[in-house]
Amino acid sequence: MSIVLKNVSYTYGKSGSDCGQALKDISLEIHKGEFLAIVGHTGSGKSTLIQLFNGLERATQGEVYFQGENIYSKGFSMKRLRSKVGLVFQYPEHQLFEATVIKDVEFGPRNMGQEPLQVELNSFQALKDVGISEELLDVSVLALSGGQKRRVAIAGVLAMQPEFLVLDEPMAGLDPAGRREIFSLLKKLHEERGITIVFVSHSMEDVAEYADRVVVMNQGQIVLDGKPRRIFHYEKELQQIGLGVPQAAQLVHRLAERGAGIEQDCLTADESAAAILRWLEK
Amino acid sequence: MIRDITIGQYYRADSVIHRLDPRVKIVGTLLYIISLFAFRGFAGYAAAVVFFGVIVFLSKVPLSYILRGLKPVFFVLIFTSVLNLFWTPGESFFTWGVIDLTWEGLYKTIFIALRLIFLVLGSSLMTFTTTPNQLTDALEKLLGPLRHLRVPVHELSMMMSIALRFIPILVDETDKIMKAQAARGADFESGSIMQRLKSMVPILIPLFVSAVRRADDLALAMDARCYHGGAGRTKMHPLRYRGQDFVAYIVCICYSLLIFVV
Ligand SMILES: Nc1ncnc2c1ncn2[C@@H]1O[C@H](COP(=O)(O)OP(=O)(O)OP(=O)(O)O)[C@@H](O)[C@H]1O
Numbered sequence: 152m153s154i155v156l157k158n159v160s161y162t163y164g165k166s167g168s169d170c171g172q173a174l175k176d177i178s179l180e181i182h183k184g185e186f187l188a189i190v191g192h193t194g195s196g197k198s199t200l201i202q203l204f205n206g207l208e209r210a211t212q213g214e215v216y217f218q219g220e221n222i223y224s225k226g227f228s229m230k231r232l233r234s235k236v237g238l239v240f241q242y243p244e245h246q247l248f249e250a251t252v253i254k255d256v257e258f259g260p261r262n263m264g265q266e267p268l269q270v271e272l273n274s275f276q277a278l279k280d281v282g283i284s285e286e287l288l289d290v291s292v293l294a295l296s297g298g299q300k301r302r303v304a305i306a307g308v309l310a311m312q313p314e315f316l317v318l319d320e321p322m323a324g325l326d327p328a329g330r331r332e333i334f335s336l337l338k339k340l341h342e343e344r345g346i347t348i349v350f351v352s353h354s355m356e357d358v359a360e361y362a363d364r365v366v367v368m369n370q371g372q373i374v375l376d377g378k379p380r381r382i383f384h385y386e387k388e389l390q391q392i393g394l395g396v397p398q399a400a401q402l403v404h405r406l407a408e409r410g411a412g413i414e415q416d417c418l419t420a421d422e423s424a425a426a427i428l429r430w431l432e433k
Numbered sequence: 434m435i436r437d438i439t440i441g442q443y444y445r446a447d448s449v450i451h452r453l454d455p456r457v458k459i460v461g462t463l464l465y466i467i468s469l470f471a472f473r474g475f476a477g478y479a480a481a482v483v484f485f486g487v488i489v490f491l492s493k494v495p496l497s498y499i500l501r502g503l504k505p506v507f508f509v510l511i512f513t514s515v516l517n518l519f520w521t522p523g524e525s526f527f528t529w530g531v532i533d534l535t536w537e538g539l540y541k542t543i544f545i546a547l548r549l550i551f552l553v554l555g556s557s558l559m560t561f562t563t564t565p566n567q568l569t570d571a572l573e574k575l576l577g578p579l580r581h582l583r584v585p586v587h588e589l590s591m592m593m594s595i596a597l598r599f600i601p602i603l604v605d606e607t608d609k610i611m612k613a614q615a616a617r618g619a620d621f622e623s624g625s626i627m628q629r630l631k632s633m634v635p636i637l638i639p640l641f642v643s644a645v646r647r648a649d650d651l652a653l654a655m656d657a658r659c660y661h662g663g664a665g666r667t668k669m670h671p672l673r674y675r676g677q678d679f680v681a682y683i684v685c686i687c688y689s690l691l692i693f694v695v
């Protein structure tokens with residue numbers, strides 16, 4: 152039960168020319184139940200990569216397997232793949248189009264050929280999951296706030312009942328409260344529904360807080376892959392490719408550099424605070 | 434999917450023709466088109482072909498690239514040719530059943546086809562060698578005198594350049610929206626015509642909404658930079674004639690004089 156990418160390359164525009172190569176020889180396995188973060192500098196190929204997961208873009212080289220089946224083989228149902236691997240694009244609220252909230256959410260499940268009653272049930276449930284209250288179901292999507300629109304858009308994908316939920320920068324352009332809301336939603340879906348979450352992010356703080364695995368990309372290649380705790384040991388390497396580590400971890404690293412005998416295994420502000428206290432008490 | 438569309442196709446190259454003042458190219462193209470319609474007889478068309486050939490050579494745009502511009506008019510070309518060939522009265526040289534070919538018809542077919550072909554090729558050569566922004570700049574300058582007749586020349590050219598600037602952005606946006614809806618299982622490729630038209634709704638509505646939003650943002654940004662129309666506005670790269678432009682004008686005028694000779 153996983154998505155596997157095997158030696159995948161992707162080139163925009165004319166294949167063969169080297170200039171538009173967005174992904175180079177990527178191998179990656181996403182296991183069911185993971186909470187995976189994909190990070191990388193602007194233009195490192197994150198958005199391109201996640202579009203391979205549900206077959207929206209076809210790899211120029213290499214193979215993609217979903218639950219052991221090659222998705223490029225003849226007779227493989229892309230429709231089924233897209234319902235199993237739900238993809239939420241960046242600024243998904245820009246793709247809402249129906250007159251009312253509930254109708255827009257129903258678009259996905261209806262395309263998937265679900266029974267009318269099932270469509271309604273799933274859409275209703277999805278909206279409930281993302282925390283859109285019942286009074287808003289028949290309201291125009293244009294009348295919602297930015298954060299609400301984004302949650303409706305996520306509900307539109309959730310209503311297809313995916314097993315994998317892939318989100319491209321789900322927090323972009325939201326205020327701290329909005330970010331927290333989206334993240335607690337993702338966490339809830341992960342814990343209660345058992346949905347595998349893959350998200351692209353620029354914020355190392357978010358990654359440290361939520362992800363249990365991090366994939367770091369640079370210039371179309373995966374350069375680091377592992378638990379956040381391990382990844383953030385490579386502060387120098389991350390800085391070289393235009394990334395950083397969470398500020399709390401950075402503080403601890405700096406203290407250690409100045410000769411403080413402090414544990415460096417910190418991710419979040421709380422952990423760093425505890426480590427600093429322990430060091431001071433010594 | 435939709436990315437294959439190329440509009441306002443500028444072919445980047447470094448040539449004399451590319452460096453010419455865009456006004457020269459517009460005036461030259463106009464003269465060329467007029468000449469196509471004024472010429473009578475083969476000598477004139479031979480001159481038109483040679484002139485075009487020389488410009489293409491100077492422009493460094495590959496011929497195959499230019500010929501591709503004929504694709505959209507291909508059917509019009511066939512259609513008019515057939516009409517002219519079969520339905521022009523005159524002295525016939527071939528009769529077979531209802532088919533009656535005349536010399537007049539044959540000449541007319543050839544001339545009209547030549548006119549159409551070089552009309553398209555000539556104007557596409559202009560867009561290949563001139564960026565859309567240069568074109569609007571030149572149009573604004575050339576049509577400038579119409580201001581006195583209360584024609585809003587500056588506003589029109591500003592609208593044109595904004596429209597041109599938005600084409601690639603909207604193409605990009607369309608691509609994104611299509612992918613997002615495809616991720617929700619939308620299907621644009623199969624089904625009856627009605628179904629396919631209906632499947633366009635989830636693309637068109639977000640596209641319109643985003644176009645309006647962008648227009649709104651742009652209007653605000655222009656306002657914030659004190660844009661208030663054309664009066665007193667100066668240009669970062671004002672159009673200025675140089676030596677080569679005068680030479681080009683003279684060449685174009687000499688070419689046009691051929692109308693009276695042949
Ligand atoms: N539609 C496209 N056509 C051509 N090249 C593209 C296209 N989309 C992306 N690219 C190129 O592919 C590379 C990877 O782009 P991608 O959008 O995947 O990066 P990203 O990691 O998502 O960046 P960001 O953090 O800015 O979203 C970039 O060099 C980009 O210029």
Ligand SMILES: [Mg+2]
Pocket residue numbers: 197198199319
């Ligand atoms: Mg991206």
